[in-house]
Amino acid sequence: MQSYAKSRIKILYRQICLHNILYQFAILSVKNNEDILFLKALGQKIKKIRTEKGYTQAQLSADLGMEISQISRIERGVVNTSVLNLKKIASLLNVSIKDLFGSL
Amino acid sequence: MQSYAKSRIKILYRQICLHNILYQFAILSVKNNEDILFLKALGQKIKKIRTEKGYTQAQLSADLGMEISQISRIERGVVNTSVLNLKKIASLLNVSIKDLFGSL
Structure with missing residues (x-):
């Protein structure tokens, strides 16, 4: 049984x-x-600004009404998110949407 | 027949x-x-920068490989486009993605 499970x-x-x-x-x-x-x-x-502002992914997720997995995907850069999602994140973190792009 | 057509x-x-x-x-x-x-x-x-640079919607559409109707929808603000689409538009217009946001 154990080897079956393995x-x-x-x-x-x-x-x-x-x-x-x-x-x-x-x-x-x-x-x-x-x-x-x-x-x-x-x-x-985004992750840098979020942590500097003392937000956790869970808090951001709750306040934005966005799945935490979605926040995680945005921060890992594996999803091509929409401009309104970026605007929401910027508003909540109290920065301009331009600030999210840093030196990009 | 005419009234039927009407x-x-x-x-x-x-x-x-x-x-x-x-x-x-x-x-x-x-x-x-x-x-x-x-x-x-x-x-x-986006429209302002595009016209200042002398681009038509058709040229932008051809160079970006994006439908002209999609460009039109972005410029009319009726579509929540992706960040990579904005990056493509900015690159082609030779401006930074931040410039697209103006004073937003």
Whole structure:
């Protein structure tokens, strides 16, 4: 029974790895490298401002009415978010939308 | 036959009017007034920069590989576009993405 569980976990782990590879490939296929770097820099700037202002992702999520996973994806730069989402984040963090772009 | 055609046109016209009203209502229901004004100001700024640089919507559309109707919707502020679309537009117009936001 224990070895059965182990083999199930192994299969599951492989499936997750494969899923991740396919997911990364899907991202890469629609965005070029410059876009990926841009979204990453934007996400890092948002995270920097959020932590400086003492906000957690959970607080931001609750105040914005946005899924916490969505906030996380924006900060990791893996999602091409909308301009109104950026405006909402900027308003809540009490900065201008331009500030989110830092030196971009 | 002529009066039949007239009545068909009348019905079609009414359907278009109704469709437009429902469409406007759909837009209003998902965006609040502040968001609408924000998108309109952003669109106007993009249009201003584009015309100053001597670009037509058709040229922008061709160079960006984006539908001309999409460019038009962004400039009219009726669409909540993505940050990568704004980056593309800014790059092509040779300005910083921050410049698109003007005094927003």
